[in-house]
Amino acid sequence: MQQDDKSQHEELSESTRLVHDARHDRGAISPPIYQSSLFSFTDYDSMIARFRGDSDHALYSRVDNPTVVELQKKVAQLEGGEACLAFGSGMAAISNAILSVAGPGDKVVCVNHVYPDTYRFLRGFCTRFQIESQFVDGSSLAVLEDAMQGAKLLYLESPNSWVMGEQNLRAIAELAKKYGVVTMIDNSWASPIFQKPLAAGIDLVIHSASKYISGHSDVVAGLVVSSTEHINAINRHISPFLGGKLSANEAWLLLRGLRTLPLRMRQHQESALELAHRLQGYSRITQVNHPGLDPLPTSTLTGYSGLFSFELSEGIDIPTFCNALKLFRMGVSWGGFESLVMPAISVLNQVGEFNSAIDFGVSPRVIRISIGLEDTEDLWRDLKNAIESACS
Ligand SMILES: *Cc1c(COP(=O)(O)O)cnc(C)c1O
Numbered sequence: 001m002q003q004d005d006k007s008q009h010e011e012l013s014e015s016t017r018l019v020h021d022a023r024h025d026r027g028a029i030s031p032p033i034y035q036s037s038l039f040s041f042t043d044y045d046s047m048i049a050r051f052r053g054d055s056d057h058a059l060y061s062r063v064d065n066p067t068v069v070e071l072q073k074k075v076a077q078l079e080g081g082e083a084c085l086a087f088g089s090g091m092a093a094i095s096n097a098i099l100s101v102a103g104p105g106d107k108v109v110c111v112n113h114v115y116p117d118t119y120r121f122l123r124g125f126c127t128r129f130q131i132e133s134q135f136v137d138g139s140s141l142a143v144l145e146d147a148m149q150g151a152k153l154l155y156l157e158s159p160n161s162w163v164m165g166e167q168n169l170r171a172i173a174e175l176a177k178k179y180g181v182v183t184m185i186d187n188s189w190a191s192p193i194f195q196k197p198l199a200a201g202i203d204l205v206i207h208s209a210s211k212y213i214s215g216h217s218d219v220v221a222g223l224v225v226s227s228t229e230h231i232n233a234i235n236r237h238i239s240p241f242l243g244g245k246l247s248a249n250e251a252w253l254l255l256r257g258l259r260t261l262p263l264r265m266r267q268h269q270e271s272a273l274e275l276a277h278r279l280q281g282y283s284r285i286t287q288v289n290h291p292g293l294d295p296l297p298t299s300t301l302t303g304y305s306g307l308f309s310f311e312l313s314e315g316i317d318i319p320t321f322c323n324a325l326k327l328f329r330m331g332v333s334w335g336g337f338e339s340l341v342m343p344a345i346s347v348l349n350q351v352g353e354f355n356s357a358i359d360f361g362v363s364p365r366v367i368r369i370s371i372g373l374e375d376t377e378d379l380w381r382d383l384k385n386a387i388e389s390a391c392s
Contacts, residue, residue, distance in 0.1 A: 065247075074258060079205050168298040170298070188212070215257045215264050266303075318364075
């Protein structure tokens with residue numbers, strides 16, 4: 001594997017760089033999938049050099065599978081970070097990253113409306129390690145500044161789950177530096193195409209690559225991008241032991257997804273913004289939560305993805321609405337080619353400890369929708385028909 005000429009690379013735009021991979025043996029356009037658990041050495045000295053850390057010869061696929069390493073390089077460059085680590089899921093990325101910063105006796109401040117399993121991880125699992133969490137309104141700088149006192153880590157998700165609330169990344173990063181707090185953000189919603197948190201001063205960026213980076217609803221994966229120092233803290237002290245590695249096959253699918261990511265994001269943005277505007281003007285909708293409808297002056301978003309939510313008025317029967325949809329499927333996750341709906345009532349009824357939808361007060365009238373790559377007018381007709389047929 002040779003890298004393309006670097007000086008030439010830096011002048012190219014993001015979408016061009018994403019299409020052009022490193023050059024591969026035999027002129028293969030698509031990277032090889034290294035389906036091998038271990039990588040052998042040709043001689044004694046090269047093996048010793050690898051263990052001494054003087055060589056980047058691949059060793060073992062829990063640590064440095066070359067297909068996974070190629071994905072990591074590409075994502076690090078895309079987010080503007082020094083290094084990246086890939087994981088077998090977004091939650092593996094989140095748990096490894098949090099545990100690399102916070103330890104016994106530390107306090108984590110986390111914004112409200114984070115991803116439900118992030119909430120459960122902090123509220124439940126982390127307390128076993130004497131890591132305490134405080135959940136706060138991420139839209140208030142004063143509240144955040146107050147909570148940051150004595151904290152080790154500030155965990156952000158912007159825009160966040162269900163309500164798509166944004167946080168002021170630049171101002172928060174500045175405050176966190178003042179108080180010596182490490183900052184981390186779940187950037188899955190915007191994807192690296194529409195938000196670059198590292199450039200805003202945030203320390204670590206996390207993606208559930210199961211969403212837009214995959215884009216084809218066929219992979220579960222996670223990514224962390226940061227400085228070499230933060231990434232080393234994870235891959236020396238945490239990830240080898242938790243072992244949540246990404247497979248070469250899934251890394252390959254993500255490399256494929258990256259080539260069309262800018263193109264797909266533009267289409268998701270266009271359709272979702274159009275549908276959000278139409279829903280906002282529709283009589284049976286009481287609220288639309290989409291960060292593009294009333295953009296914040298402090299926003300670091302350079303575009304909008306396809307995920308937003310709205311509230312159906314009291315007269316609309318939610319089960320009838322869901323069942324009347326023909327193009328939108330009902331299901332969890334988002335970010336794929338297919339449009340999906342997810343009524344908040346389903347997560348409000350979810351059994352188990354620490355229900356974030358209940359604790360953060362998500363309204364039972366909320367419907368989350370992920371706008372896929374279908375024709376916008378077809379999607380609008382489907383939504384309108386379902387709303388009308390669910391009116392009492
Ligand atoms: C899906 C999701 C996750 C978890 O990712 P997995 O790949 O499912 O483990 C984390 N954060 C957000 C915002 C998500 O939507």
